[in-house]
Amino acid sequence: MSAETSLDAAFAGNRLLATLSEEERALLGTDIEVVRLGVGDTVLETGSVTKQSLFPFDGLMVSLRRELSGGRSVEVAAIGREGAVGGIISCGAAPAFTQAVVQLPGSAALIPMPALEKAKLESGHIRNLFCRYSDALLAQVMQSVACNAFHPIEARAARWLLHAQDRAASDRLELTQESLAGLLGVQRTTVNAVARVLQEQGLIAYRRGAIQVIDRPGLLRVSCDCYQAIENHFHAVLGPDGRGTAS
Structure with missing residues (x-):
């Protein structure tokens, strides 16, 4: 290229x-x-x-x-x-x-x-675009604080995997369970247990240092509403053209 x-x-x-x-x-x-x-x-x-x-x-x-x-x-x-x-x-x-x-x-x-x-x-x-993006990024941080304080680890893990899948534009995420544990601020044994539950439910598959998203609608059901709240705010503030959709 x-x-x-x-x-x-x-x-x-x-x-x-x-x-x-x-x-x-x-x-x-x-x-x-x-x-x-x-x-x-x-x-x-x-x-x-x-x-x-x-x-x-x-x-x-x-x-x-x-x-x-x-x-x-x-x-x-x-x-x-x-x-x-x-x-x-x-x-x-x-x-x-x-x-x-x-x-x-x-x-x-x-x-x-x-x-x-x-x-x-x-x-x-350009000036307005980055001001709007700073608002969207701050919203993500604030929603994550609330999520980490009140929501169970299964919902938090599902939310993170959904966001990761969006950004990777792929069902396969090159991510170890150890890395996911560090990102979520929990012990690896905790993430192992969560990954096993999600896998038994047919939502993900874990193999060779990668997590495969099998059932995205299922992950959405397990995830807390923080995922959609962040997505909705980003769309309202920025939208497809960087100018937002909020009236």
Whole structure:
């Protein structure tokens, strides 16, 4: 795949970039790079200064994790082709509050922060787009807090798998049970038990470090209403054109 073709794939595959016109795309400059990232690659370290924004596509999903004392960490948000990582909410250089680690492999477009900030100043749509996305991302974080506090682990696991399937655009998720346990902030034995129940119900299949979604409607029934709440808010705030559907 040529550089031009892969760049076209990035603008078509990322839901934020896909809303840009040719003129708005040109405002982002020519220093956009398309990269392929693997599971475990670190995109941002806590406290590091953001130098470029990353726009996932092609199945890439990045986990935003907050590290706690004692060496533990928990996922606070997950970002895939619907969004971007780094420098979207803040204006200009700012330290990262979370660690960003690749959870599902795929590709991303890297846009230098100076080019992104310049484009925000010159385009009302780009400026408004990222403001709206920051609202959608904050909503995901707030819904996750409520979900983690009150909903059972089976519902939380089902919700996470649904979001992951959306972003990967595939039924097969390259994810170990150990990784899922870390993301949900529980012991591996707990996730093993949950995965076994979901598998016995015919909702998923687990084999060789990957989880296969077999019955998505079934997962939706097991999941709490947090999944749909997040999806509904994203659609209301951004929608297909980045302008939202809320009146």
